[in-house]
Amino acid sequence: MAIPYPHFIAADKAAMETGLLAPSSSSLSPPTVVLTQDELKKIAAYKAVEYVESGMVLGLGTGSTAKHAVDRIGELLRQGKLSNIVGIPTSKMTHEQAVSLGIPLSDLDSHPVVDLAIDGADEVDPDLNLVKGRGGSLLREKMVEGVCKKFVVIVDESKMVKYIGGSGLAMPVEVVPFCWKFTASRLQKLFEEAGCVAKLRTFGGKDEPFVTDNGNYIVDLYFKKSIGDLKVASDAILQLAGVVEHGMFLDMATTVIVAGKLGVTVKHKQ
Numbered sequence: 001m002a003i004p005y006p007h008f009i010a011a012d013k014a015a016m017e018t019g020l021l022a023p024s025s026s027s028l029s030p031p032t033v034v035l036t037q038d039e040l041k042k043i044a045a046y047k048a049v050e051y052v053e054s055g056m057v058l059g060l061g062t063g064s065t066a067k068h069a070v071d072r073i074g075e076l077l078r079q080g081k082l083s084n085i086v087g088i089p090t091s092k093m094t095h096e097q098a099v100s101l102g103i104p105l106s107d108l109d110s111h112p113v114v115d116l117a118i119d120g121a122d123e124v125d126p127d128l129n130l131v132k133g134r135g136g137s138l139l140r141e142k143m144v145e146g147v148c149k150k151f152v153v154i155v156d157e158s159k160m161v162k163y164i165g166g167s168g169l170a171m172p173v174e175v176v177p178f179c180w181k182f183t184a185s186r187l188q189k190l191f192e193e194a195g196c197v198a199k200l201r202t203f204g205g206k207d208e209p210f211v212t213d214n215g216n217y218i219v220d221l222y223f224k225k226s227i228g229d230l231k232v233a234s235d236a237i238l239q240l241a242g243v244v245e246h247g248m249f250l251d252m253a254t255t256v257i258v259a260g261k262l263g264v265t266v267k268h269k270q
């Protein structure tokens with residue numbers, strides 16, 4: 001869906017570097033442009049890559065927004081503007097993308113200290129808590145992004161919510177396949193008061209379960225109301241045997257870059 005972007009100032013460096021806007025000769029006549037959601041994602045991603053320095057160990061996120069950041073890192077490496085980067089991909093898909101771009105890769109076993117991770121999110125609340133994992137990579141993302149020194153989240157403004165679960169869309173939970181229906185019903189029961197509905201994620205609209213890179217299933221939780229204290233909710237989910245990890249990323253983001261109608265906003269964790 002195209003998003004009107006009439007007030008964008010052409011001098012914005014990030015927008016120009018993405019190639020989406022040309023520099024304007026006059027600040028009195030900013031261009032009237034319509035940027036798609038994907039173009040907004042690209043602007044946020046390019047802005048985030050400005051935090052990358054040569055020699056860093058980088059967590060490489062997963063999804064359509066993170067893909068732009070990985071592309072950009074590959075481009076800067078190719079141009080010799082970055083060097084000695086080591087990437088730790090958060091999914092098989094990102095691994096393949098990074099290999100195709102010639103980004104040197106490693107893992108947490110060899111590089112347990114991660115300088116910076118850049119990734120998208122499905123929801124961002126006013127305290128910069130996140131929902132992640134609608135792309136199915138939440139476990140590896142949480143492992144990598146949970147140990148990085150700086151975690152930069154990149155989103156278009158549609159991802160901003162008043163409270164976690166507030167989009168009415170899925171809050172993913174990775175579960176082991178063994179007796180997943182039992183685990184799903186326990187998850188649903190846990191959030192009965194919030195009107196929770198738990199659904200197994202299927203693959204390509206068929207009845208086949210979606211299988212994560214770790215061989216697990218995803219149960220998506222849909223809420224009608226706020227689930228209350230997020231830390232309490234997180235602990236309760238993780239206490240259920242059969243649950244591997246959930247998609248709430250609490251107190252992890254250090255910076256969130258939001259590309260929206262009025263330009264790019266950079267929010268830092270207080």
Ligand SMILES: O=C(CO)[C@H](O)[C@H](O)COP(=O)(O)O
Nearest residue numbers: 063064065120132133135137
């Ligand atoms: O958490 C994720 C994958 O597990 C993604 O970062 C999240 O789903 C956002 O995806 P996109 O950038 O495609 O909107």
